[in-house]
Amino acid sequence: MVLIIDTTLGDDIEVRFSGRTDNIRRRLSAPRQQAEKLLPLIVKMMKDYKIAWSDFDSISVQNTGESFSALRIGVLTANALAYALQIPIQALDAEAPLLFIGGQSVKPRYQSEPNIGKAKKAAC
Numbered sequence: 001m002v003l004i005i006d007t008t009l010g011d012d013i014e015v016r017f018s019g020r021t022d023n024i025r026r027r028l029s030a031p032r033q034q035a036e037k038l039l040p041l042i043v044k045m046m047k048d049y050k051i052a053w054s055d056f057d058s059i060s061v062q063n064t065g066e067s068f069s070a071l072r073i074g075v076l077t078a079n080a081l082a083y084a085l086q087i088p089i090q091a092l093d094a095e096a097p098l099l100f101i102g103g104q105s106v107k108p109r110y111q112s113e114p115n116i117g118k119a120k121k122a123a124c
Contacts, residue, residue, distance in 0.1 A: 001017055001018065001019035001051070001055050001056050001057060002016075002017070002018045002019050002056070002057060002058050002059065002060055003015070003016075003017060003042070003056050003058075003059045003060070003078075003081070004016040004017075004018060004059075004060045004061070004092070005038070005042075005059070005060070005061045005062070005074050005077060005078050006061070006062040006074065006092070007034050007038065007062070007065075007067075007070040007071060007073055007074030008062045008064070008065030008066070008067065008070065008071055008074065009027070010067075011029055011030060011031035011032075012027050012028065012029055012030065013027070013028045013030050013034055013037060013038055013041060013074075014026070014027045014028075015028075015038075015041055015042055015045060017045065017049065017051060019057070024045065024049055026041060026045055028041055034069070034070045034073045034074070035073045038073060038074065038077050039077060053085055054085075056085060056087060057087060057088075058082075058087050058088040058089065058090065059078050059081055059082045059085075059087060059088070059089045059090075060078075060089070060090050060091070060092050061074055061075055061077075061078035061079075061089065061090075061091060061092065061106055062074060062091075062092045062093075063075050063091040063092065063093070063106050063107065064091075064093060075106055075107070078106060079105040079106060082105070083105075089105065089106055090106065091106045
């Protein structure tokens with residue numbers, strides 16, 4: 001089974017479990033709360049559908065998008081889970097999964113330069 005994470009949908013988070021006879025999908029509104037809601041959403045879905053961490057064979061994550069923070073939260077969570085579970089991870093637009101060996105991980109690809117911490121100049 002594949003765990004698929006997408007935090008690039010504006011204010012929404014989407015988590016999918018793919019690989020059983022039917023795909024399981026949940027989308028949750030989480031404006032500026034992706035970090036607080038992503039992992040609890042995954043855990044709740046696992047509980048609801050009686051899925052164990054050991055059922056996952058790989059993880060896919062959307063690694064291209066506009067929102068700097070939301071994109072990093074999704075990629076970081078996916079990388080951490082792949083590392084902890086010792087399973088392959090891949091970007092959704094990549095051709096082949098990375099085996100999480102030697103520190104390889106999915107890296108976020110931003111569509112514009114991050115503007116975190118850039119202060120606006122005051123009008124004189």
